[in-house]
Amino acid sequence: MESLGIERPEHIARATEHIPEMVELIQALAAKDIAYQTEDGSWYFRIARFPEYGKLSKKDFEGIEDGARVDVDEYEKDAARDFALWKAPKPGEHHWDTALGAGRPGWHIECSAMAMRYLGADIDLHAGGEDLMFPHHENEIAQSECATDKPFARHWMHVRFLLVEGKKMSKSEGNFYTLRDLLLKGHKASAIRFLLVSVPYRHQLNFTFDGLTESTNAIERLRTFYQRLKHGKWAESAADGAGSDADLAGQIRAAGEKFTAALENDLNTAEARAAVFDMVRAVNSAADAGGLLKSEVDAALGVLALFDGVFAVLEDKDAAITRSALEWAEREGRMGEAAPELLANLALSDEQIEALIEERNMARKQRNFARGDAIRKELTEKGVLIEDSKEGVRWKRK
């Protein structure tokens, strides 16, 4: 999670610590005769009492015969689809003794109970994987709305599963990778994050190694741009061509607005991304043409800050993250899985790199290009790329 720059939740709730809330919820349903107890002591939800059942997953249960497919090991439920709220313990099974009798919670009830406890009876947003829509989320809705008579969640976000190299990820397909696997193969954490977040959650993402390369390159472009703005010297007022693009300020503002509007439209990250790249081109172009005004640079940096508040890829933490993955591999005895060029690329520290660049700058000043190029070649071989620009010498790790 941290490697990908994902923030920790404010609350992490555990089902086993919320048994009383669940019991209370089931009792509320029982008071309305929506929950009922069977002979073995389990409690079930009476789906017949919730006509809207199936509204989320667009399932139409009309015409599906109750009892057409009743499992032999099920107890005497009133209807086959009624789901368990509380399960009586099987002999020797771990259980809680509560007002409902001994037992353990059914799946579904803990989500309703904990959501209500921390977020209230009607929540704004409920997220989950597409596989949970039915029956889990459908059952959450049923038990929550019957208990409170309020809409349970105003918006649902169901994230689609990703494909890996065009196929569903599975161990038998051999395309199952953990984050650490990818880091050890030499992929950057930022590229993984950017690839995952570049396709809107509602759409299926095809996660490929080509895609990781693409993301790496796209991030490089953004970081180069960011560094250029941050470290360049820009005119305070219009002169010598700076500020000659009268339209630029408007374009930067429009990019920021388009970025926000795209995210507000069901988190359309692909469109939000596009808005930023539009701005990058416009500002780079103006910078090449005659220079930028400080005010334009500040505005563009403002849009980048907006962008990075969501995408979080501009600051280069990749080397540090990869190093900690390597430390993990070391401890686990899995260094053999690390890509050889990865070790080579991390051989030099930032200080060593900067010392070499300083030496190269001296050589170039004396027009000793042979020495300068030799240093550049050495750095390239160790995974460090050099860029000479009007704004100074920049370097980055491959």
Added chain:
RNA sequence: GCACCGAUGGCGAAGUGGCUAACGCGCUGGUCUGCAAAACCAGUAUUCAUGGGUUCAAAUCCCAUUCGGUGCUCCA
């Protein structure tokens, strides 16, 4: 088998009734540069899985087919 969702350039991917089909990567040519890199400019889908239909107008709506994802039993 049934239900729901999806299929857009070499690759990834926006766009869901009407401006030249965004954006990124890649590729080709050019500008710039001591050489590079970066950056910029130009080019790169007469066409949106296939077949039919609706409409003055369809990538966008409807039907069928093909392919892919999820669910349809338990457990979380």
